[in-house]
Amino acid sequence: QVQLVESGGGLVQAGGSLRLSCAASGRTFSSLTMGWFRQAPGKEREFVAAITWGGASTYYADSVKGRFTISRDNAKNTVYLQMNSLKPEDTAVYYCTSTRKLRVGVRAEEWDYWGQGTQVTVSS
Numbered sequence: 001q002v003q004l005v006e007s008g009g010g011l012v013q014a015g016g017s018l019r020l021s022c023a024a025s026g027r028t029f030s031s032l033t034m035g036w037f038r039q040a041p042g043k044e045r046e047f048v049a050a051i052t053w054g055g056a057s058t059y060y061a062d063s064v065k066g067r068f069t070i071s072r073d074n075a076k077n078t079v080y081l082q083m084n085s086l087k088p089e090d091t092a093v094y095y096c097t098s099t100r101k102l103r104v105g106v107r108a109e110e111w112d113y114w115g116q117g118t119q120v121t122v123s124s
Contacts, residue, residue, distance in 0.1 A: 001026070001113075002024055002025060002026050002028070002029075002032065002098055002112070002113040003024070003026070003113075004022055004024050004025075004096045004097070004098060004113055004114065004115035005022065005023045005024075005096075005115055005116070006020060006022050006094065006095070006115045006116065006117060007020070007021050007022075007023075008020040008021050008118060009094060009118030009119045009120045010119075010120070010121070011121045011122075011123065012086055012120075012121070012122055012123070013122070013123050014086060014087055014088055014122055014123065014124050015085060015086065016086050016122070017082070017083060017084045017086065018083045018086065018120060019080060019081070019082050019083070020036070020080065020083070020118060021078055021079075021080055022036075022078065022079045022080075022081075022096030022115060023076075023077060023078050024077045024078070024079070024096075024098065025077070028100075029074060030053060030054075030074040031053050031100065032053060032098045032099065032100060033050060033051070033052055033053060033098065033099050033100075033101060033102065033104060034050065034051050034070075034072055034079040034096070034097070034098050035047070035048070035049065035051070035070075035096075035097045035098070035099075035104070036048040036049050036050070036070065036079075036081045036094055036095065036096060036097070037094070037095045037097055037108060037111075038092035038093065038094045038095065039092055039093050039095070039117075040092040040093075043092075044108075045095065045108045046061065047061050047105075047106040047107075047108075048060070048061055048064055048081070048094070049061065049064065049068055049069075049070040049081060050070065051070045051071065051072050051079065052102075052104070055071065055072050055074075057104075058070050059104050063089075064083075064090075067083065067085045068081060068083050068084070069081070069082040069084075079096065081094070083120070086120075086122045087122060088122045088123065088124045089122075090120060091120060091121050092120060093117040093118065093119050093120075094117060094118050094119075094120050095114055095115055095117045096114070097112075097113060097114050097115070098111065098112060098113045099111045099112045099113070100112065
């Protein structure tokens, strides 16, 4: 079992930045593929970014590519999402997720463990 706890959400003006953190429990963090999804009101949960266990490979949704950066610190059991040049359409609840699968999936049902989510609101 893996427990994930997100932090770092909040209210920011368009063009601003936020850094989300996700702390994971357990001794197997370094073997997990980690990811971020988001869900806006009335919309489905959508893939944002993912990073493989060693951090060698990262993946991004087209909508955030060039603005968001995912990273991880295996010594701290933590994954980060640096969000720059934020837009109002980035407003959503952001969820940290993990899987033991090596393949990165863009559908929520392909991931195994989820955090409770953190709200990000970008004002125009």
